[in-house]
Amino acid sequence: MTETIKTASFESLLELAEELPEGGYLFTLDGHEYRIQDVLEISKIARQHDYIVIY
Secondary structure: OOOOOEEEEHHHHHOOEEEOOOOOEEEEEOOEEEEEOOOOHHHHHHHHOOEEEEO
16 A cells, blocks of 8 residues: 655645634645634644644
8 A cells, every 4th residue: 555645835835824714714624624723723634634734
């Protein structure tokens, strides 16, 4: 079985976050949606999806 290594720059992940009118952000990664309050949460979510985040 081949293991896939997923990498993403923090900047490219940040582009996936949409600011919500009521505050916070909607962040979508690999088809999963997350409502977050701070964009710094993006790194943690990406790591949970087995991404290596490049800063």
